[in-house]
């Protein structure tokens with residue numbers, strides 16, 4: 001059993017999250033079968049810290065305003081900045097990546113992105129973004145997230161990351177993560193390519209613990225649902241079928257509280273086009 005002192009910061013309870021049936025996410029430490037994941041709800045999305053004996057991976061930092069909170073969380077967890085081996089982007093959407101390069105450069109670590117994201121940054125096929133028909137999901141998600149106002153700390157560089165046609169000019173060393181890749185220093189963690197919500201979406205899977213860090217493939221605003229915001233519905237269906245076959249006990253979604261229970265993925269809702 002892993003135990004830490006109480007978190008030194010409170011969870012914000014933005015008004016919009018009160019409209020969300022799932023409620024606002026809490027700071028959580030979840031340990032199972034030697035793996036530990038810390039959920040750190042942040043401004044635009046949830047940041048996750050994957051803890052191993054002497055390494056830490058940070059997944060998603062949506063805003064530069066989140067960077068001091070991640071540093072504070074490391075202190076709280078008794079970890080040094082030099083233990084962070086990588087900062088991972090679950091996909092290149094602004095609400096997950098605007099603070100990533102700033103954090104990685106502060107820590108002196110590389111940034112790891114999905115293969116499709118890496119290729120697009122290097123001049124390959126551009127990533128697709130949801131179109132106007134998904135505006136209801138986009139607005140609904142923003143409200144449920146707490147209707148966060150843009151942070152001044154993300155200006156002027158933030159809009160260069162995670163928007164359509166943005167150059168994503170990472171200054172930290174950039175690493176590609178392909179399907180089946182392992183995270184160095186984080187035993188038990190494997191990368192799964194999970195296209196559908198985004199072309200470059202990846203999940204981080206720990207089979208022994210039954211942990212799945214999904215990025216935006218899963219969100220939890222309505223009690224746990226497949227993200228209705230999708231750039232490729234056929235890819236999303238394939239991703240859902242693949243993930244549902246995995247033994248997963250705990251889902252760490254891109255937004256909203258952690259979801260727990262064996263077979264949790266089979267119980268996720270499919271959101272209709274008329275629902276936010």
Ligand SMILES: [Zn+2]
Pocket residue numbers: 091093197198216
């Ligand atoms: Zn997204």
